[in-house]
Amino acid sequence: MNEDLPPISEKEMRKLMSKALIKHTDMPQEMATETLEVITMAVDKFQNNKNYEAASLLIKNTLDKKFGLTWHCAVGEGFGFDVTCQNRYLIYVFYGNVGVVCYKC
Numbered sequence: 001m002n003e004d005l006p007p008i009s010e011k012e013m014r015k016l017m018s019k020a021l022i023k024h025t026d027m028p029q030e031m032a033t034e035t036l037e038v039i040t041m042a043v044d045k046f047q048n049n050k051n052y053e054a055a056s057l058l059i060k061n062t063l064d065k066k067f068g069l070t071w072h073c074a075v076g077e078g079f080g081f082d083v084t085c086q087n088r089y090l091i092y093v094f095y096g097n098v099g100v101v102c103y104k105c
Helices: 008-017 028-044 052-067
Strands: 018-023 071-076 090-095 100-103
Touching: 018 028, 028 052, 028 090, 028 100, 052 071, 052 100
Parallel strands: none
Antiparallel strands: 018 090, 071 100, 090 100
C-alpha cells in the first residue's frame, strides 16, 4: 500500500461505496443511465435480506419492458462471468459489495 495516502475513515468509505460504479459498458449513455437507475432501485430494495434472485428478476423484467425482450441479469457477491451478447447491450456495475451484470442476447 502507498503510505503517502491519508487514511480514509469508515464514514468516508461507506459514502464512496454507496454510489453505483459502472465497471464496464458498451451501451449508449442514455440507456446506461436508465439501466443504472433500475439496478440501484432493485439492489436497494432487496439488499437487506440479500435476496439477489428477486433483485435480478426485477431488473430483468424492467429492462425487458423498457428495451425489448431477452435481457439477462446476474446479481451477487464474488462472481465472474464470460458472456456473448449483442453489441451495445452490456453493463457491469458494482454497487457497494454487490456486483451486477446485465446483457441482452
